[in-house]
């Protein structure tokens with residue numbers, strides 16, 4: 001939503017809240033408004049987890065309980081003030097977010113559902129059965145509500161208070177999700193290996209999303225306990241977890257406004273259905289299925305689809321003149337940048353890489369060739385950290401990196417593209433490149449959450465650099481188009497742009513010319529030459545022999561996982577071992593033309 005429309009929307013909402021007394025609403029309606037706010041709070045964080053990081057949780061009632069019981073126990077048992085109890089509830093929420101993240105980030109799909117359901121059930125059982133501490137069904141009475149200047153909160157004050165919390169939460173999440181953290185969550189959801197290749201730690205990103213969702217959910221629980229001044233184990237049910245998930249998915253997961261739509265519609269529906277409890281659960285189940293199958297982007301998706309069609313054509317790519325992003329890449333000195341020794345990888349009986357040793361000198365274009373199935377991609381995956389070696393050593397600029405996870409390898413300055421394109425398809429070309437620059441955008445979490453000027457400046461300068469890079473590579477006009485909508489040749493180029501945005505010292509290209517026509521292949525050769533001139537070392541896997549022989553200064557030949565030759569292209573072309581292995585024939589026709 002454009003900034004002006006957003007500001008107007010917020011002003012209208014704030015004014016409507018301020019004018020609530022004029023409507024003469026009775027306690028029933030004030031309670032509904034309060035509940036909308038609470039459901040929004042819980043769903044806003046859950047949306048970061050579900051819609052942005054792509055982790056569905058069916059156990060968030062457990063985190064709601066953490067907040068509510070912390071507020072109750074801190075106030076009643078430990079004698080803390082309601083305000084301090086509220087803060088403590090958020091803190092405990094964060095801790096329990098970490099606890100549930102630990103097993104959850106390592107699994108996906110049904111296993112993730114089981115882990116989160118398990119967490120919810122364990123919490124439900126603990127608060128029901130461990131009556132000494134949690135008082136079971138009897139619950140906690142007399143939980144103090146906050147007061148300001150000695151005035152205790154009335155139902156109207158609660159509406160204002162929870163409304164203010166919702167606006168603050170919305171503003172913070174909006175600021176956070178518009179920048180590098182939001183992109184990182186989306187990147188992890190869309191293509192984990194690609195996210196790792198630009199230096200994003202998948203585990204850290206998912207953990208952060210769990211913690212954010214836990215904090216807002218715990219805050220919602222604490223607010224409910226304090227407003228009610230009573231809380232017992234009956235509040236914590238599996239149905240609450242389902243309800244919160246339905247609010248997010250039906251409202252529109254992955255949209256900042258989805259939880260708002262979901263909270264408003266479903267809270268009112270819930271109040272209306274309260275007369276028929278049996279129908280409530282059926283309705284939520286039906287709505288969940290309906291959203292998943294027929295409206296995967298929820299209400300917000302339908303609304304924004306309509307708005308996007310209306311706005312289409314209004315956005316023009318900003319051209320950045322007189323700035324060569326490629327020339328800005330880090331230049332590397334001569335010498336060996338990468339030294340591989342006795343590298344070995346086996347998958348059961350298949351050995352794609354058998355004790356391979358070689359060195360890559362800085363500033364040159366190196367080609368890795370070999371017949372199909374020779375082990376080239378596996379070797380590249382070992383170098384980039386996407387596959388762990390069985391044994392052997394990989395030294396990058398003198399540092400041993402064998403077995404490092406991909407995001408750590410990327411953070412040293414090794415970028416890559418993929419044989420089968422791994423773009424963040426739903427994101428714009430610009431956002432893809434910004435994700436490439438992720439580790440260079442120096443914005444801290446708090447600065448990003450609070451939208452501090454330093455964070456906005458860093459974001460603006462990263463956008464300018466990303467646009468310059470896209471323009472340099474002939475993609476400037478299409479910077480705002482979704483990556484998946486670009487023609488195939490431009491998608492390949494965009495992947496290179498994303499890799500370059502990480503300012504690599506070594507660029508690994510896995511069959512960058514695959515699927516390109518002769519003209520595009522020729523242009524790709526020019527791009528790779530320019531990348532080399534900018535000081536970036538290139539190692540490329542390629543089947544197009546014209547391209548390989550034309551741009552590389554050093555060729556490595558792999559056959560059945562073993563390095564059978566290396567040297568200058570002219571020498572490789574004449575090498576009888578290579579001709580025999582690569583062609584399976586006694587002539588060198590394929591090495592002089594396109595062998596793809």
Ligand SMILES: Nc1ncnc2c1ncn2[C@@H]1O[C@H](COP(=O)(O)OP(=O)(O)OP(=O)(O)O)[C@@H](O)[C@H]1O
Nearest residue numbers: 347350351352370371372373374375376377378379
């Ligand atoms: N994860 C895996 N599990 C089992 N076998 C694998 C795995 N990855 C690769 N292989 C096998 O290792 C061998 C080498 O595959 P790799 O993709 O590295 O070859 P390549 O030289 O890149 O081939 P191409 O040129 O066709 O892309 C193949 O036999 C492949 O089936």
